[in-house]
Amino acid sequence: MITCVVDYTIDPSKIAAFEEFARRWIDLVNRHGGTHHGYFLPAEGASDKALALFSFPSLAAYETYRQLFGKDPEFIAADRIRDESACVIRYERTFMRPLLPPGSAD
Template sequence: MITCVIHYTIDPAKTEAFERFAREWVRLVNLHGGRHHGYFLPGEGASDKALALFSFDSLASYERYRARFGHDPEFLAADRIRDESGCVLRYERTFMRPLLED
C-alpha cells in the first residue's frame, strides 16, 4: 500500500471553495481505485494549513489513477474549482507507506 499525503496552504477566506474541491477529490479517488482517508482543515483559530491523505494498493494503481489527469473531464472540473477560486495557494505531495498494527 502507498499513501499520498498532501500538505496544502489555502486561502482562509476561501474555505468553502476548498471544501467543494476536497469533496470532489474524495469522490474521484474512491471512484478510481483508491481509498480516501479525508481532508483535514483548520479547526479553530486562523490557519492556512490543510491536509489530505489517500491510499492505493500499489504505486502502479496510483499511476493508473494519475494517468487520468489532464484529460478526464471530471478531473479537469475538480481542478477548475481550485484554479478559478484560488483557494489553494500551494501544495506539496509526499508518498508514504503505512506501518499498521499486525
C-alpha cells in the same frame, strides 16, 4: 499500499471553495481505485493549513489513476474549482507507506 499525503496552504477566506474542491477529489479517488481517508481542515491555531490523505494498493495503481489528470472531464472540472477560486496557494505531495498495528489489514 502507498499513501499520498498532500500538505496544502490554503486561503482561509476561500474555505468553502476548498471544501467543494475536496469533496470532488474524495469521490474521484474512491471511484478510481483508491481509498480516500479525508481532508483535514483548520480548526484551531494556524488557519491556512490543510491535509489530504489517500491510499492506493500500489504505486502502479496510483500512476494509473494519475493518467486521468488533464484528460478526464471530471478531473479537469475538479481542478478548475481550485484554479478559478484560488483557494489553494500551494501544495506538496509526499508518498508514504503505513506501518499498521499487528492484525490490521494493509
